[in-house]
Amino acid sequence: MQYKSNYSRWTTLRLAINFIALLLILFAYQRLSHKAPAQAEGVNPSLGFAEGEFRELNKNYFNNTLPFPTITWFYNPNERAETEQTANGYVIKLNPAYNKTETQMAMDIYHEACHIKTYQDMIEDPNLLFENQHGPHWQSCMKDLAKRNAFALIW
Numbered sequence: 001m002q003y004k005s006n007y008s009r010w011t012t013l014r015l016a017i018n019f020i021a022l023l024l025i026l027f028a029y030q031r032l033s034h035k036a037p038a039q040a041e042g043v044n045p046s047l048g049f050a051e052g053e054f055r056e057l058n059k060n061y062f063n064n065t066l067p068f069p070t071i072t073w074f075y076n077p078n079e080r081a082e083t084e085q086t087a088n089g090y091v092i093k094l095n096p097a098y099n100k101t102e103t104q105m106a107m108d109i110y111h112e113a114c115h116i117k118t119y120q121d122m123i124e125d126p127n128l129l130f131e132n133q134h135g136p137h138w139q140s141c142m143k144d145l146a147k148r149n150a151f152a153l154i155w
């Protein structure tokens with residue numbers, strides 16, 4: 001009975017120490033993994049930032065093969081961002097309500113860059129015209145960026 005009681009006390013102490021250690025690890029992990037956005041909430045990064053992101057992405061992951069788009073704000077309550085193909089090239093439109101931080105804006109630029117990549121590839125493969133806009137071709141563009149660590153500082 002005495003032995004059992006000591007054992008139980010030791011086990012309880014050990015469990016408590018393990019629990020505290022686990023809490024410390026989780027707390028440290030969360031502090032490491034949830035950094036504050038580069039831009040304060042409520043203040044939109046500039047369109048110049050978006051252009052810089054596109055330029056870097058194009059250079060580092062597309063060998064500068066994507067035509068440089070016009071990037072503008074737009075105020076469609078139903079859309080976060082969109083890419084329009086025009087006679088003069090591409091226009092990326094960003095909704096300021098969903099582009100409050102540099103991280104969000106970079107995600108939208110990468111997303112829309114893959115639409116431009118898909119539009120460009122349609123010229124060579126008309127079958128892509130019949131694919132959903134977020135279909136396999138666009139998906140593989142995003143997955144390729146992820147595999148090459150393009151999102152390392154974003155997600």
Ligand SMILES: [Zn+2]
Pocket residue numbers: 111115133134
């Ligand atoms: Zn899309």
